Amino acid sequence: MTGPTVPTATEAEPAAGWAPTPALGRAVLLAGLLLVAGVLLGRVDLIVLATPFALGTAYALRKRPTALPQVWIAQGDGGPLVEGGDVTAAVSVGNPDTVDYDLVVMRSRVSPWLRIDRAGFTRDEAVDVPPSATAETGATAAANGRGRSVADRPFVTSVPIGAAVDLELAGKALRWGRHPIGPAGARVATAGGLLVSRAVITEPVLVRVYPRTEPFEAVEAMPRAAGLVGAHHSRRPGEGGELAGVRIFAPGDRLRRIDWRVSLRARQLHVAATLSDRDAEVVVLLDVLAEAGRSGGVAGAASVLDTTVRATAAIAEHYLHRGDRVSLLEYGPAARRLRPAAGRRQYLTVLEWLLDVRVHASAHEPYDQVFGPQLLSSDALVVVLTPLLDERSAQMLARLARGGRFVVAVDTLPTDLASPKDRGWAEVAYRLWRLDRDIMIGQLREHGVPVVRWAGAGSLDQVLRDVARLATAPRVGGR
Structure with a gap:
């Protein structure tokens, strides 16, 4: 595990944040009643009977806690995490006090896309946890509602003086993105269960899960190359x-x-x-105006966003490996862009950039916002990943083709998108929408925009050959 990032806490008064438990109230009440009854009734046996309760309570409270427990979350150091890979993390509770923690109840929320299969405690003795390391926050995270994670329950342990206990979590990462582990919290009982702390909660830690790239190969033919070096x-x-x-x-x-x-x-x-x-410049344009389908993780069904992100990672990896320059653009209101560059560093930057891809529905036309002046090189190959669910996406493709760009449209709509089964006109409307979409694709092809469905390796081979052949064909000029 990597070194823990201990959250900062506000300064507290000694013994602040600790409260008596009902057990302390019962012990004091019982001992007091017996003593009062023994004095009033003159019965020594009642005083003798009250003595163990009074002495036991006084002995348990001889040392009172002066600091709250520390809680932090540490992610495993297994290197970059990819979809389907093993994820490890630890939720730790430290004891900086001078008394033992008799009972510690820990609980942590985990993203539903991190399936935790194993959870267990490990103990580190003589861990130096600074007293100023506590934190309490009201942050929230997505609860694990799938019922497949063993982390969705409380865990109970004890922590001696100057030690820390780690709740080790291990499982699988099911989907790309930034997924939270936490917030995590703990409550502690000490002094024989007579004192209990308030809940100490730490902020979540985001686990970066990169998209899994499918094997992708493409022909060497490019419409136009730009630089003086390359393949x-x-x-x-x-x-x-x-x-x-x-x-x-x-x-x-x-x-x-x-x-x-x-x-x-x-x-x-x-x-x-x-x-x-x-070398060539490849611009991968991600259409984020609409989403369709339901994501099932790395081993399940893929939504439009899943296909878009994984295909982008595969295309970028292929062309960057060949020494080309790759840039990314989002066709949406956010208009995020990644500048063109080559090399392994650019590939790692692409993966990091893809983690923040989200669908942004908007009513306005983002064309002028996305394609600023001189943003696209005239020699660049523009690969547009789009589900063609919005008419603005088709208009954008046609405008790029009319502007002399070399455009290839990759259809990311799931093939297993089920038609509605409701009664009435729902199924008829769905079939009409399908026909209208097919007509839209046909019109794009008439405008010179090839549309191909993403199918992994070899998806763009024939399309790139056709685009390269059109680029090398002689142009007829009018007088």
Whole structure:
């Protein structure tokens, strides 16, 4: 486990936050009644009978607690967590006081997307917990309502002086995102159960779960490459590995490029001409105007948002691995964007950026807000992940195509989206909506926007070939 991040607490007076239990009230009341009755009635046996209660209560209260217990949450240090991976965490209770905690009742909330299968205590002796480390907060988190987590119940233990007890939690991460563990709280009883503390609650800790990337491959053909380095072959002569032909030697050509076989046959120096290797800029546009389907986690059904995030991670991983530059855009009112860059650092930034993707319903047209001046390069390949549930999404695709952009639309609508079973016109309306959506896709294709359904590896191969073929075709210019 990583070192605990102990929350800061407000300063408290000694013994503040502790209250007597009903057991203390009963012991004092019983001893007092017996003593009063023995004195009034002159019965020594009643005084003798009251003596153990009085002495036991006084002995238990000889040392009173002066500080509240400390509660903190620590996440496991198993490295980056991916959907379906093992998640570990610990909810810890420390005893900075000079008395033992006879009874500690702990409880923690856990996100429903973190299925906790195992929970148990481990004890660390002589743990130095600063007295100023307590915290009480009213923060709330999503309760675990699926009934599949063993953490959704109280846990009972004891904590000696200067020690801490860790409630180890272990399970599976079911879905990408930032999922809370906590808030966690504890109440402590000491002095033989005669004193009890108020509930000490700590803030939740967010566990980052990255989307699982499906294996994705795409053809090397790109509409246009932009930079002078990279893995894609351009139509421009230059230093590269793709042979473009053989030509006569000219000043400035390198000697290692001389083709001696052709030169001896033609009795004149000839060199091998190559095409330059150039990188491409890929813009992945995420349509976050609408959501459909129900997420079932990594092993269940995928909603539109699940497909969008996982496909974005796969596409970004593929092109960044090839040395291309990748940028991300959200088509919605938030208009979040990630600047184009290449390399492994950009891939980690992409994964972190995807954790905050949310659906933002809005009534206004976000086109001008998303596509600012000179935001998209004219040579960039724009991959739009959209469920095509909103007419504004189709209009955006058509405007990009009319502006000369190389656009590929990836349909993220779930294939198993069930039709409504209600009586009346619900099913008829659903079938009409499906027909209207098919007509919309056909019109987009007429505008030159290929629409392909995301199916993992090979989803974009044929589409990228067609787009690259259109980009290399000669353009007819009017006079």
